[in-house]
Amino acid sequence: MAWLEFDRALLLWINGLSGHIPFLDNVVLSIANDYFVIIASCLIMMALWTGTRNPGNRRHMQKGVMVASASLGTSQGMVEIINNIWVRQRPFEELDVNLLFYAPTDPSFPSNSASVLFGLAWGIFFYNRKAGAVLLTIAGIQGLSRIYVGVHYPLDILGGAVLGLLVALFFLIAFRLLNPVLDRIIDIMRWFFLA
Secondary structure, eight states: OHHHHHHHHHHHHHHHTTTSOHHHHHHHHHHHSSSHHHHHHHHHHHHHHHOOSSHHHHHHHHHHHHHHHHHHHHHHHHHHHHHHHOOOOOHHHHSOOOOOSOOOOSOOSSOHHHHHHHHHHHHHHTTOHHHHHHHHHHHHHHHHHHHHTTSOOHHHHHHHHHHHHHHHHHHHHHHHHTHHHHHHHHHHHHHTTOO
16 A cells, blocks of 8 residues: 555654654643643643633634534544544554654554544634634644654654544534533523623
C-alpha cells in the first residue's frame, strides 16, 4: 500500500528533525504533552463562554461551546471504540524513530489527542471563525508535535482530525434540532449565574 509507505516516510522525515536542537525539542515536547494544549484549549472555551457582553452573541457562543464540549467527549469515546476494532502499532514499535516522549501503550490510530482537539476546535469554528481558526491551528501544531516526538504517524493525526470534524458536525446538526432545549438550559444556567 503506497499510502502507508508515504505515511512512514513522512513520519521518518519529520521525526528525523528531532534530537538536534535541545531547545526546539523541549518546546515541542511541551506542546506534545497530553495535558498542556488540551487544558489551554478548554480555558479558551471558558473565556468564550462568558467573554461577550452582547446577550445574543453570548448565547450563540455558548451553544458553540456546548457543541465543542460534546464533540470533545464523544471523540474520546469514538477513539476507544475504533481502538477495540482495529489496532495500529505506534511508530516506535515498528520503526527506528527518535522517541522523545514516553511510550504510550494504546493503539496509534486515530490519534486520541488530535480527535479531541479537532472536535473541540471544529465545534467552536462553526460558531466563531476567528476563535475556531486559532483552535484549529493549535490542534494542528499539537498533532505535528506528536509526529515530531515519534508517537504518531501523520495518518493518525489526519484520522483524528477527520473524526473530530465528523463528531462536531453531528453535534452541530443535533444541537440545531434541539435549539429550544439548549435555549432553556442556558436560561436555567443564567438563573444560577453560570451563563
